[in-house]
Amino acid sequence: MIAWKIGGDQGEGIDSTGDIVIHVANRLGYYVYGYKSFSSRIKGGHTHYKVRLGTHPIQAATRHTDILVALNQETIELEGSELQGGVILADSAFSPVLPPGLDAQLLALPMTQMAKELGSGLMRNMIAAGASAALMGLGIQPFYDYVAKRFGTKGAEVVKANQMALQRGYQALSESAHTLKTTWTLTPPIPADRLVMTGNDAVALGALAGGCRLMCGYPITPATDIMESLVKWFPSVGGAVVQMEDELGSITAAIGAGFAGARAMTATSGPGLSLMQEAIGLAAMTETPVVIVDTQRGGPSTGMPTKQEQSDLLAMIYGGHGEAPRIVITPSSLEESFEDGYEAFNLAEIYQTPVFIATDLSLALWQQSIERSYVQNPVPIERGKIVKTFGSNTSEPFQRYAFTADNISPRTLPGTPGGQYLATGVEHAPSGKVSEAPENRARMMDKRLHKIQSIHSRRQGFLVQGPANADLMLIGIGSTAAVNREAAQLLQQSGIAAAVGWFRTIAPFPHELFASATQGSLHILVVEQNATGQIAQLIQMQGLYDQRFATLLKYDGVPFLPEDVAQYAQQLIASSMEVTH
Amino acid sequence: MATLQDFKTEEKSWWCPGCGDFGVLAALQKALVKVGAEPATTAIIAGIGCSGKIGNYINSYNIHVTHGRTLPAALGVKLANRTLRVLAVGGDGDAYAIGMGHFMHSLRRNADITYIVMDNHVYGLTKGQTSPTSETGFHTKTSPQGSIEAPVHPLMLAVAGGATFVAQGFSSWQPQLADLIVRGMEHHGFSLINVISPCVTYNRVNSYDWYKKTLVNLDEDPTYDRSSRARALTRLEETDELVTGLIYQEASTPYEEKIPGFLKTPLAHHDGHIAQEAWDALLEQFE
Numbered sequence: 074m075i076a077w078k079i080g081g082d083q084g085e086g087i088d089s090t091g092d093i094v095i096h097v098a099n100r101l102g103y104y105v106y107g108y109k110s111f112s113s114r115i116k117g118g119h120t121h122y123k124v125r126l127g128t129h130p131i132q133a134a135t136r137h138t139d140i141l142v143a144l145n146q147e148t149i150e151l152e153g154s155e156l157q158g159g160v161i162l163a164d165s166a167f168s169p170v171l172p173p174g175l176d177a178q179l180l181a182l183p184m185t186q187m188a189k190e191l192g193s194g195l196m197r198n199m200i201a202a203g204a205s206a207a208l209m210g211l212g213i214q215p216f217y218d219y220v221a222k223r224f225g226t227k228g229a230e231v232v233k234a235n236q237m238a239l240q241r242g243y244q245a246l247s248e249s250a251h252t253l254k255t256t257w258t259l260t261p262p263i264p265a266d267r268l269v270m271t272g273n274d275a276v277a278l279g280a281l282a283g284g285c286r287l288m289c290g291y292p293i294t295p296a297t298d299i300m301e302s303l304v305k306w307f308p309s310v311g312g313a314v315v316q317m318e319d320e321l322g323s324i325t326a327a328i329g330a331g332f333a334g335a336r337a338m339t340a341t342s343g344p345g346l347s348l349m350q351e352a353i354g355l356a357a358m359t360e361t362p363v364v365i366v367d368t369q370r371g372g373p374s375t376g377m378p379t380k381q382e383q384s385d386l387l388a389m390i391y392g393g394h395g396e397a398p399r400i401v402i403t404p405s406s407l408e409e410s411f412e413d414g415y416e417a418f419n420l421a422e423i424y425q426t427p428v429f430i431a432t433d434l435s436l437a438l439w440q441q442s443i444e445r446s447y448v449q450n451p452v453p454i455e456r457g458k459i460v461k462t463f464g465s466n467t468s469e470p471f472q473r474y475a476f477t478a479d480n481i482s483p484r485t486l487p488g489t490p491g492g493q494y495l496a497t498g499v500e501h502a503p504s505g506k507v508s509e510a511p512e513n514r515a516r517m518m519d520k521r522l523h524k525i526q527s528i529h530s531r532r533q534g535f536l537v538q539g540p541a542n543a544d545l546m547l548i549g550i551g552s553t554a555a556v557n558r559e560a561a562q563l564l565q566q567s568g569i570a571a572a573v574g575w576f577r578t579i580a581p582f583p584h585e586l587f588a589s590a591t592q593g594s595l596h597i598l599v600v601e602q603n604a605t606g607q608i609a610q611l612i613q614m615q616g617l618y619d620q621r622f623a624t625l626l627k628y629d630g631v632p633f634l635p636e637d638v639a640q641y642a643q644q645l646i647a648s649s650m651e652v653t654h
Numbered sequence: 655m656a657t658l659q660d661f662k663t664e665e666k667s668w669w670c671p672g673c674g675d676f677g678v679l680a681a682l683q684k685a686l687v688k689v690g691a692e693p694a695t696t697a698i699i700a701g702i703g704c705s706g707k708i709g710n711y712i713n714s715y716n717i718h719v720t721h722g723r724t725l726p727a728a729l730g731v732k733l734a735n736r737t738l739r740v741l742a743v744g745g746d747g748d749a750y751a752i753g754m755g756h757f758m759h760s761l762r763r764n765a766d767i768t769y770i771v772m773d774n775h776v777y778g779l780t781k782g783q784t785s786p787t788s789e790t791g792f793h794t795k796t797s798p799q800g801s802i803e804a805p806v807h808p809l810m811l812a813v814a815g816g817a818t819f820v821a822q823g824f825s826s827w828q829p830q831l832a833d834l835i836v837r838g839m840e841h842h843g844f845s846l847i848n849v850i851s852p853c854v855t856y857n858r859v860n861s862y863d864w865y866k867k868t869l870v871n872l873d874e875d876p877t878y879d880r881s882s883r884a885r886a887l888t889r890l891e892e893t894d895e896l897v898t899g900l901i902y903q904e905a906s907t908p909y910e911e912k913i914p915g916f917l918k919t920p921l922a923h924h925d926g927h928i929a930q931e932a933w934d935a936l937l938e939q940f941e
């Protein structure tokens with residue numbers, strides 16, 4: 074496995090260089106993970122992009138960097154400490170200096186000069202990419218091919234210029250290769266058919282495949298990509314994206330569309346979620362399907378819009394006034410993001426209630442590999458109980474909220490003769506008519522609250538990987554579950570029988586499955602990116618948080634690293650053994 | 655062909671005897687019959703307040719939403735099924751206080767929705783507080799010394815905000831009101847029909863008698879040019895909006911007809927199918 078990083082000033086094409094490296098590595102058959110680890114110590118114009126590539130799936134960040142491409146001295150100062158014996162590939166134009174004590178080899182190449190010789194300073198990044206290709210032993214042809222695909226629409230000259238720059242960088246590095254103290258020989262990848270995308274992409278693709286044809290949203294980091302992707306894709310399939318005036322409008326328009334029978338969604342983050350709460354109660358009360366994606370970020374208030382956090386869980390489950398049932402599903406990978414992207418619409422229509430897809434910034438924004446076969450079309454579409462026709466002799470008003478054995482009432486879509494009814498946020502009788510009768514009220518509350526419980530027979534709400542009788546089980550959701558999966562591998566390498574558990578449905582809580590799946594574990598560490606331990610609180614509310622449980626919380630905006638989780642877990646096990654003995 | 659009876663429900667009214675809202679309901683039902691609407695293909699989105707109860711009394715597909723959000727809900731309904739006749743109905747608080755943001759943006763978005771605002775210049779269901787259209791000096795429970803704020807001028811806002819159809823009716827003048835609602839429904843695009851609907855319980859100032867004396871019927875003025883925003887604004891300014899009739903109209907293309915590639919058939923009936931070639935082409939960007 075190699076960790077490659079490029080750093081420089083914003084506007085120098087750092088992201089696009091990273092994008093090229095990640096796509097080429099993926100096309101070669103390597104698993105990739107690309108991200109920016111925002112850190113409060115990095116100020117001003119500095120930016121960077123990091124790519125991990127290897128022959129096993131990678132779904133998390135890491136502290137370590139093997140190759141650092143530095144386009145300015147600041148990059149060496151800020152990022153150099155991540156190297157332990159690695160190589161800094163720097164542009165000689167800024168006369169790079171290796172700070173004292175840094176364990177790395179500095180290799181300066183005249184990137185700017187070569188770019189100028191090629192006629193454009195903008196080509197410096199391509200030279201850096203070409204040099205990186207040589208350093209990682211990836212070969213130059215795959216880079217040529219990718220550039221031809223990516224810049225093909227810009228004309229043959231642009232492709233040629235980029236390929237020449239790649240070649241110059243590749244050649245320059247090859248000529249200096251004998252001076253390198255460290256070299257990397259990656260295990261050759263098994264050729265595979267994978268794609269590179271973000272969690273937002275996967276959710277949007279899932280929604281599209283799942284028949285979503287209306288997205289009403291308001292731009293907000295880190296959810297906006299979903300809207301931007303759908304607005305690109307919808308014209309070819311007849312859908313519409315509406316940029317609303319606010320999140321109140323976004324959710325309400327989606328609910329109106331759900332009432333009228335379209336598969337509609339909105340996507341937001343913390344502040345938008347707060348604004349949507351009243352309307353989510355409306356959807357729950359009127360039993361109207363709607364799908365909401367919450368890409369969690371640092372809160373409260375504006376909080377930290379570009380930082381990782383998982384602090385909206387309780388707001389998604391319990392937010393708003395009154396007691397309004399909703400389903401909250403929690404993907405932790407691209408595969409699960411795609412699956413939940415379409416399944417959310419099935420759940421919303423089957424259970425006639427709001428469904429949240431709860432993701433987080435790291436899952437939403439960072440690129441990973443995914444097998445093309447996972448992103449399949451068509452996907453199962455189930456629309457739940459819809460009455461399409463009535464007998465001609467029916468004169469009785471339609472009982473939209475009829476009490477049934479499974480608490481789910483058949484609904485009609487506007488346009489169906491004889492199926493007219495009133496959907497109201499006011500408490501109502503089975504007919505839909507307003508009713509405050511005590512007996513009816515209690516039955517309606519029970520109906521709405523109980524109908525979603527059968528979700529657990531439809532999908533596994535909690536998944537486990539690893540031994541049934543584990544020394545330790547790491548529990549999480551979203552991108553933290555992915556961190557835990559890598560942390561468990563590290564623990565296993567240290568001889569600890571580690572397992573990983575992650576929620577696929579957090580509301581309604583998968584009580585029985587969770588209880589049985591965690592039964593055999595000696596220690597259980599709940600890892601969550603918030604300050605109050607919201608998952609742990611939910612487990613406590615179920616009465617399942619016993620003395621085996623502990624929490625590891627992080628709320629500084631920086632994602633967990635697998636190595637840190639593994640280290641904490643090892644300490645936890647060691648300290649508990651001290652107590653025991 | 656649906657009759658007046660077809661649009662009625664058996665629900666008993668919660669409105670006070672003499673409430674202007676009865677007139678709005680009656681005119682709306684007459685208008686629905688006149689345009690040839692059917693209950694099954696009519697969707698009424700109602701807001702919160704006395705006015706919001708209107709959905710209880712009309713047989714159609716109705717959704718009674720949160721306070722101030724009738725217009726986004728109506729947009730969602732319209733986009734989900736373009737074949738439906740979509741009406742949003744609410745009061746002056748719903749439209750011009752809590753829902754003002756949606757009001758302004760719905761004007762410029764111009765989806766084919768008919769918006770009927772039942773304007774009584776007071777908050778009735780909460781038992782008598784100042785509304786955004788209350789006149790300065792109006793005494794209520796929340797303005798015991800008289801309102802110190804200037805009232806909203808919804809018609810001028812609508813004309814200036816890009817509306818393509820702006821009208822005002824009076825619940826007592828049934829033929830004109832029903833006619834305005836018909837014309838609003840027949841208009842391609844967003845239509846605002848602000849209806850003076852007196853509150854007999856909490857507003858003794860803006861009474862039926864007061865309106866009958868002050869309102870000027872623009873439809874009876876052959877010199878009035880309803881195709882000019884500037885002249886509409888001038889007339890509204892001169893009359894302090896105390897007019898009835900069609901104030902402004904321009905031919906327009908509704909929002910849903912401008913969305914690139916948008917299905918002409920209802921999304922609600924779409925099977926979600928995507929051709930395999932289209933799907934494969936879409937995935938190329940991730941290769």
